[in-house]
Amino acid sequence: MTAQMNVPSVLSRTGTVSALTIAAVCGSLLAPGVAPQAEAAAPAPAVKALNVAASKKGSPYKYGAVGPKRFDCSGLTLYAYKQAGKTLPRTAQQQYNKTRHISAAGRQKGDLVFFHSGGRVYHVGIYAGSNKIWHSPKAGSVVKQERIWSKAVYYGRVR
Structure with a gap:
């Protein structure tokens, strides 16, 4: 046997069980058309929440509103x-x-970003990646994505 063995040749000699072992050790699935399990799974709640927030782009801010057409930050x-x-x-x-x-x-996409001053949290958004959040900022504004503008932030993951 040479070091440059042909993969189909190995599979024909080793059988399915050994092929799965090889796939597990090498980190890839050798069966065409089969998606890795993580990609096939439904999105995590954090990713779904991020997508829902993004879908509300342009919705007006209203103090105390919880949707589905108007929102304050929380x-x-x-x-x-x-x-x-x-x-x-x-x-x-x-x-x-x-x-x-x-x-x-x-932090990961979908985590919450909390803005604080003097130990008190006053604003929240959903982390979108690349130092950006989706949020409903203030009266006269709308739900939008913006860069995180302050270093006075905490991050939280919804359990």
């Missing part, structure tokens, strides 16, 4: 996660208190 996150099958409390501070706190280095 109303948008509450609505998006509710559509993803998760329950959040009403205010940004309460949402922060309920999430698992994570570092900036550990």
Whole structure:
């Protein structure tokens, strides 16, 4: 046997069970047309919540509104996660208190981004990647994606 063995030749000599072992060790599935399990699974609640928030682009801000047509900041996150099958409390501070706190280095798409001042959380958005969030910023504005503009942020993962 040479070091440059032909893969079909190996498969014909080793059988299906050994082929699956080779695939597991080498990190790829050798059967054409079969998607890896992670790609075939439904999106995680965080990704679904992010997609719901993005779908509300242009919806007007309204203080105290929780959707489906108008939102304040925590109303948008509450609505998006509710559509993803998760329950959040009403205010940004309460949402922060309920999430698992994570570092900036550990943040992922769909995590919540909490803006704070003096230890008090005053605004929340959904992390979209690339240092951007989806949020409903203030009166006179609409749901939109923006860069994170402050270093005074905490990150939380919905459980």
